[in-house]
Amino acid sequence: MSVSFIPSRGLRQGDPLSPYLFVMCMERLAHAIAGAMNNGMWKPIRLCRNGPALSHLFFVDDLVLFAEASIDYIVSRVRDKLSGWKAKTLSLAGRITLEKTVLSAIPSYSMQTTKLPKGTCDEIERLIRVKGGMGMKKLNVQNEAFLMKLAYKLVVNSDQLWARVLRTKYKGDWLSDVGPLVNCVVNLADRDNLPRQSVSSMADSSGQWRWDLIIDKLPNNIIHRLAATMPPRKNCRTDTMGETSDHLFRQCHMAMAIWSSLIKTEKLADFLTRNFRDWMQINIASPGYYVHEEGDWDLLFGSIIWLIWTNRNKRLFDPDYFEHESVLEKSRRLTLEATRAMDSALSKIQLSHRSSTMSDIWHPPPHNWCKVNTDGSRNVENGLASCGGAIRSSNGGWMFGFSKVIGVCSIVEAELWGIHEGLSHAWNLGERQIIVEVDSLEVVRMLKENSKRDTIFTLFGRVIELFNRD
DSSP states (O other): OOOOOOOSSOOOTTOTTHHHHHHHHHHHHHHHHHHHHHTTSOOOEESSTTSOEEOEEEOSSOEEEOOOOOTHHHHHHHHHHHHTTTTSOOOHHHHHHHIIIIITHHHHHHHTTSOOOHHHHHHHHHHHHHTTOOSOOOHHHHHHHHHHHHHHHHHHTTTSHHHHHHHHHHSOOSBTTTBOGGGGOSSGGGTTTGGGSOGGGGBOTTSOBOHHHHTTTSOHHHHHHHHTSOOOOOOSSOSSSSOOHHIIIIISHHHHHHHHTTBOGGGHHHHHHSOHHHHHHHHHHOTTTTBSOOTTHHHHHHHHHHHHHHHHHHHHHOTTOOOOSOHHHHHHHHHHHHHHHHHHHHHHHHHHHHHHHHHTOOOOOOTTOEEEEEEEEEOTTTOEEEEEEEEEOTTSOEEEEEEEEEEEOOHHHHHHHHHHHHHHHHHHTTOOSEEEEOSOHHHHHHHHHTOOOGGGHHHHHHHHHHHHOO
């Protein structure tokens, strides 16, 4: 590389120096991308789980960049574009034109290859409607049309590179070093039937191989390989498209196996078909309606629902996930732990309540003395304060009670006003041996230290005067 220089003239199209400058810039860009990847600022993509990281492709006169991105960026781009129109006065026709030509193009590129979440499509449509948008097509329908077009190309152009990559990625061989199992079938006549069956269909509901369907079709070396391999689960509609809450939590074979072991036989049909919202409310509010043992059913029911949801997401998005404990076993364990934790917390609360109750018991003053209990309060919204209190004799008898609306002041001033009023009433009752009891440590410290503050100097002085009065 040469030292830096300032060009004195531009390059025209076809200049022999232009390709060299382009190559130099591309090389520097490649170094910058590699540095960003090492720093974690650039996340490349992988075509398969253990495939190489792909961040960029450079051609003679073009380049393609690859990076992981969130779907949320589409909504952000629409929102940013709309915010730029606030200061512009647009007619109805102008808004419709801009929305159809500009906003519709923002999600189109992503929708051609990706199934956007329905919530993302709804949010974009909501933003457009808020701005007075009209006449736009339903984004989720457009998304499905784009994906159908892609699926058509996948079938028609099956020999192209991108089609072969997708088929390899999403329909890989079950035993990678063996190849497709259909090619290992001993009887050639059976090969036409096996491609219509998935590997998971060769396993039963308990997760074991159905050897009666396998042992006569594959050679012994493949049978031995399968015997040492855990069969896949039957993933019924565990993809992100088309799944519903009702299917996930009730109709899925895994969920039905759990509920069947817990629900009363005569109630099982109603349990599996009742309106989903009512179903949730009944199980939480009426534990004994469906189950044999209603103790802690609300906790167990909630734990099962939560674990079904989390296990589904882990199976979909965590390639290394392995279920060490069944949903039902883990739900019972979590319910037991929650019950013990609540019992322990409740016992501590009761002990704390008993101890605080003992310390908060009112103790009568000595003989021939009276006790003044006062308190102040302040509304944090408008600053209005008030005070009140009670005066009782040495035998606990009621002598006098009072309250006062003060006005706008601090909480410390409200506490001092309560003491002032209590001492004044006790003095007017003829009491000279008085004990004052308040719950403000700051006010007690002020009175003990005889400290003064500018805003309450007069009030504080009056309180000290009442304390020192003979």
